[in-house]
Amino acid sequence: MSILFITSTRIGDAILSTGILAWLHEQYPEDGITIACGGPASKVFGEVPNLEALHIIKKQPNHGHWWKLWRAMAPRKWRVVVDLRRSAMPWLLLAGKRYSVPKDRTGRHRVELNASMFGLPSLAPKIWTAPQHRETAEKLLAGAKNPIALAVGANWAGKTWPANRFAALADRIRQMQAFGPETEIVLVGGADEREAGATLLENQGAGPDRGRVIDAFGLDILSTCEVLKKCRLMVANDSAMMHLAAASGIPTIGLFGPTKDQHYRPWGENGFVVRTPDSADTLMARLRSDPASVTHLMDGISVEDVAAQVEELEARGLLAAR
Template sequence: MRLLFITSNRIGDAVLSTGLLAHLIAQNPGIRVTVAAGPASAPLFGGVPGLERVIIVRKQRFSLHWWKLWRAVSGTRWDIAVDLRRSAILTFLRAGRKLVVPKPQGVVHRLDLLGSMVGRSDDPPLPTLWWNVPHEQQAEKLLSDGDGPVLAVGPTANWQGKVWPAENFVEIIARLTAADGPLPGARVAVFGGPDERLQANPVIAAIPRNRRIDVVGKIDLLTAAALLSRVQLYIGNDSGLMHMAAAVRVPVLGLFGPSKDDLYAPRGPKARALRTPESMEELIGFDGYDRHTVGSLMTSLTVDRVVEAATEMLR
């Protein structure tokens, strides 16, 4: 049996789609899997059970990327073909079962929408990530210089409006890892992408060297997943890393402001979203708002609230 799985370019959406992929693999033992994804998210799928191929879909003018993908997959008869991009490519493929993500009716969390494709909108399959031995070994190596608990933080995001101020991350790290905090003396792992170094630097610089694990832009996604699976708590802005942490089943506190937690809150047995008192619409509804020049819109989310929520999650 063969499965074609066309998923998102964005890391967060791609992570959320892994629950559906895991469900289909579990329901069809031994199925051979081909994943089509954008350049940013494709590395997430390197450890998928039964993986035959990952096709990187690079966006091109006039939607030529879909034509190239069709040429790459049209010679195979697929037992199951899934399209989470609503590209219409499945119309022209031979497949026994075709699944296309529906358009949401009203406010529907992305995971519930994906679950509805297999009759599980009320109990959607939770995201999961698969990695290989080299990723496991690299994660172990990164932790080999010390022992004890690890607090992970993700102080970056894909635009400045979603970034909780760096000084707040510095304060929460200090309070949670203080002698009287819930993670006394814990090491701190700082996560972020290759182009997010400037956002993360103030947080990194504030952590004592002997307790600092700086992996911003230094490791691949699956090594990041393996490392995240070993931490005691992850606190971060709304981002793909937040969803990755939830997918490896560690406690996750996702911080929201000018983005929709009702659509993209982290999901998992130990995941929680905490947002600003204002809604997204209230935060971006002021005169002169410009997404490209605005600073942080997360300042009304206080450190005290985050400390309280984090402490409760660690009990």
């Protein structure tokens, strides 16, 4: 029999849901898996074990996308249907077991909320890759010294720490004894985020003893995961790249302002948060009263705040060279 897994359109939420897939594969190792998700999220799932099909959900008027999904999935009986979008689909299909993610009434992290469907405390995200993704990462980072990853973009301007502060942070990290001036900065994110990294890219040739700035913008998700595994640290806005880094297992510092870190902090023992002094609710109230403030919602985080967190992780022995 087979499993139907219905998940998000957004890449970050899709990454957070991968722990469910790992658990399902462990419970039903012989079953094929069909994944229904949005187009952007589909890039996360290309190497999932026993993947039978990826069904791309494209939003249509009058809920037409759900009817299209039902028509595609109704002809067969499923061992398990898991739905993270709280649709009626699990109850419209023949299935042995049905699970639907509950509404959040507790303030839990999304990983914990997802796992609660099965009566479990959490299911850590897991990203599957293939040899070609590892080869891509090895070529990109060949000879790299002390690579540090930065994700300067996000899917909303309000979540974006100023690019010049990322550049200043890179300089601070290179001044730390544990790293040094030859430390190389790896910029990750979508191709459309390259402009946000322009300040760092323009400075890559400043000084003969200065480490490179490596442009990994636009790299596919699974190759980016392999790139991140080779980095000593990630500093990121609240974004898909932040969740990908945390899932890769490297120390990840997430920068939070108008979004709630209790829901979306980088998951795992190597996930850390630096947030604005103002809460997410306070910042969103400010935005409603002054929409033009959207580009300043992250200003409460200073370079010193983030550098201090990096130094703390180094003091705790968490930033060992890879």
